[in-house]
Amino acid sequence: MNWELIYSHAVQWVKEAGENIRLSFDKTLNIQTKSNRNDLVTNIDKETEQFFIDKIRAVYPEHKIMGEEGLGDQLENLDGIVWLIDPIDGTMNFVHQQRNFAISLGVYENGVGKIGLVYDVVHDELYHAIKGHGAFLNDKKIPALHNREVKDSIIALNATWVMENRSIDHHLLIPLARDARGTRSYGSAALELVYIAAGRMDAYISLRLSPWDVAGGAVIVEELGGIVTNLRGEKLDYLSKDSLLVARPGLHQTILHDYLKDGKW
Ligand code: 2AM
Numbered sequence: 001m002n003w004e005l006i007y008s009h010a011v012q013w014v015k016e017a018g019e020n021i022r023l024s025f026d027k028t029l030n031i032q033t034k035s036n037r038n039d040l041v042t043n044i045d046k047e048t049e050q051f052f053i054d055k056i057r058a059v060y061p062e063h064k065i066m067g068e069e070g071l072g073d074q075l076e077n078l079d080g081i082v083w084l085i086d087p088i089d090g091t092m093n094f095v096h097q098q099r100n101f102a103i104s105l106g107v108y109e110n111g112v113g114k115i116g117l118v119y120d121v122v123h124d125e126l127y128h129a130i131k132g133h134g135a136f137l138n139d140k141k142i143p144a145l146h147n148r149e150v151k152d153s154i155i156a157l158n159a160t161w162v163m164e165n166r167s168i169d170h171h172l173l174i175p176l177a178r179d180a181r182g183t184r185s186y187g188s189a190a191l192e193l194v195y196i197a198a199g200r201m202d203a204y205i206s207l208r209l210s211p212w213d214v215a216g217g218a219v220i221v222e223e224l225g226g227i228v229t230n231l232r233g234e235k236l237d238y239l240s241k242d243s244l245l246v247a248r249p250g251l252h253q254t255i256l257h258d259y260l261k262d263g264k265w
């Protein structure tokens, strides 16, 4: 498989899609809701996903596509080469803030991440990696990740989850939030993943994400030695929704063992 070629196409298409999104800021958005009134989708989410599908189908008709807006294939497995696409990750931010959103794209072979791209459209920052060839922010190589103690760490988590009981006993998250140097929440899983890759934050916890939210950023984080699992410490299957714990090596083990009771809750 010529991963370099697939990668160069992916970079080209992501940049082009980003330019189209930037141009859309001057136009009126068509905003709709999906599962609830805070689950937003716009015409730009759909147009961007369709843009990728048209490009991929034209050059790689044998590849499969899993996109957030459902315009790609309905997949029951990740056999072969699959593109996992979130045309706009952080749609609420896109609509309300016109920043803090990203295009996220992962290319997987038989369920293994080979290419990861996360494009912060507004800041023109492209985070990218081919498995085994290093990770980059634009042209700059990102250094490998090393352990950091919780007390020296910035941990990304959503404040409402610390207060409410959802899929995890929320009492588990309170000591972690208290012991960390600080907490943050940006509202885009893809960006939160690459912020860990770039060393701007140290761990990220989410209770429920979809494969396309995580697929691109996970390749980048793992290329740098970061660990990506669900909150029970299990690998993700990239076919179903799951929780997420992403962190520097060492710190991931500490959070899982000392705070999340090795998933025994
Ligand atoms: P989205 O903007 O592509 O929907 C916000 O905390 C993060 O969670 C974003 O990455 C957002 O992706 C994702 N997200 C929001 N609602 C979600 C849901 N119901 N299921 C899975 N992921 C969701």
Ligand code: CA
Binding pocket: 045, 068, 086, 087, 088, 089, 090, 091
């Ligand atoms: Ca999205």
